[in-house]
Amino acid sequence: MDFMDPELKNSPSFSSEQLQKESLSAIPLKGEMSEDKIVELKSNNEKQENNQRTSSYETFEFRANPKEYFKIWIVNVALTILTLGIYSAWAKVRTNRYLYASTYLHGSNFEYNADPKRILIGRLIVVGLYGGFYITSDILGLQTLSLIIIGIFLIILPWLIRQAIRFRLKSASYRNIRFRYFGELKSFYKFFILSAIILVAPYFVLIWAVIYFDNDTMAMTYGLLIVIYMILAFFVIYPIIYKKYQELIINNSFFGIDKFEFNASNKSIMWIFFKVFLWFIVAFFLIGIGVSVIKFFAFLPSSHSIPILRDYPYLIKYFFMGMTTLIYIMILGFMKGISDGYISNFVRNHTTLEEAKLKGTIKPAKLGWISFTNILLLLLSLGLLYPWTKIRYLKHKIENTHFACDNYDKFVADATDDVTTYGEEAMDFFDIDIGV
């Protein structure tokens, strides 16, 4: 990285040249520092130089405190409801500020700098579209108009997603150096249109074929073809599309002027999807076992001798229905943790920032278990334990993420960053957040 990049010199921040000199030498130009202090700073510098030579993995640390977060969360929810949702944008900023600030790497924490007004604009756009759709379709029954609204939404969707990703990265910084996103709008449209065609077109062709060659023996063949395509889609097409999406995101992301790189083979992502699939089979078995156990106890003849159940026999049915639903929700939570674990590890293990590697050592089964028990905790506490469950989940993910960097002082801000008043950027008007 060239420090004396001509663009950097022209950066609007005051006395930036001076600052650079200072940051290089760590010796103040003017000041009332004592001799010892300078010696201390020098020795610090030497220590840092020693560190530069090693590049072993360092683990991210998550210092969020559930009790502290609970108070922030409850105030957020209360104010959001009392202001009819308007405060939700500010609530999001405070939540993210807290969670980012609690995440440490190499002794320094992350920063979240989003402007809540941007988030509000994004939310208003989405609520407006949804409201328009709801009124036209459900209340007024104007099919054409509601279809037009869906059309508009689909057309601007890739743009909205790109703006949101840009916003999310721009809002984050580490040691006062911002993350950036430079993905092109063109590549987003290309990605979404191609994926939609690949995912949907075969079904249309097959349906057309069924209608066109209308006879029974052929119908079997088409049915078989659709099943084969679905299997192929799950094991081959989805993984590749997912990989392409990560490439679109990560390969256009920057930390300061340093570029992130995502590099994975198709085979490796297909293998991840296959493992998740195997867990799905396990999950189905678990659901089956859970439901049969409940059924066994619920319909045991002896349970009919319990006085309440004798008088109200349908209570057993409700109990059975309720417990079955609970098992489904919990297994869904379990699968969410499993797939999140596998995929997060996969993304981390194939991502580098220049030469520095990321590494994920999340245990998918453990994350699944955390997510599974979180649902139970939420139900038992009627949602009040939400802050605990969230921190518990994030802690396992963050504290199993590692970064191998030889020098944490070497990163440089992008000179095109407008460092204006109060560090607030002159963002494009449509840098918004829709919460993807």
Added chain:
Amino acid sequence: MIIDAKLYDGVSSKEHNVQIEFTKDGYIKIADFNIYEPISNVKIATRLGNTPRLIEFKNGIRCKSEQNDKIDEILKSIGYKQPIIHKLERSWKLAIISFIAMFAAIVFFLTVGADYTANFIASITPRGTLDYASKNALAQLDKSVLHKSNLTKEKQEKIKKLFKEITNNNPRYKLHFRSAPSIGPNAFALPSGDIVILDELVLLDKDKELRGVEGVLAHEMGHVVYRHTLKGAVKSAIASAIIGYITSDITFLATTIPTVLVTTGYSREFETQADDFAIKRMKQLHKSTKPLANLFIEMEKSIAKRDGNDTIKIPSWISTHPSTKDRIKKFNQN
């Protein structure tokens, strides 16, 4: 007053240990970096738990300090105005008050607030819009589930006469005869005042004068009078927005189940209101709702016959209608 902090210049990721001095005349001084700014030019972030406090300068320099308490003390002593938000977030007492306020607000918005909004929207929605929407809806239903009625002319005329009596000959209300085997014995009203009655229901009425059907028509008229369709749409939109916000992070089922519970609650409320309207209207015409009760008994029988005895009885608290038993009892008393 001096605090320890880390300084990041915004140009490189290098960390500098600095001391920030707050002078008595309201300036912030960082000697090592030649910074001497009035505090009004500096943005000191609101405290957020015990996370390092951010102090931002106009040129993009940022400092972070872990000495939150000391900073608060200094800011208080120099009279720097801090937003109220951290005070709310800091104490358990206020957290509990927030929780109670939130709970009260949710209950308020789901009951009085939703009612008020729905009434307001119903009052500003022009008749033309409702008529247009209803015409659309009926056309859609005709295309999909509704078929032509097979009732005899005689029977239709009889019901039309009853309908005129019930609606007091108001031209706003129009009666439509249809049949729909897939729906079963039922009737429904559209916001425009179009009321559709299905053959399946008429055929169940054993009363010679078809007074059970008359009661049903009065009930449907109640839905129109109180604008239940529009209010229901508005109220359930409000409910799903509120519940969705609270539960969105968990799973979709956590959102769906409470939303269904709340919206079916609204629906039961509307049905009860329409039942009461029917009773009142029939009373005005000096008629009894006993035949309506009988019609309900017949309906229950026919549904049981269709579905068999093995169906799981839907408990009243997740049903869209009040329990049939209670309704029959109420109609029998009038």
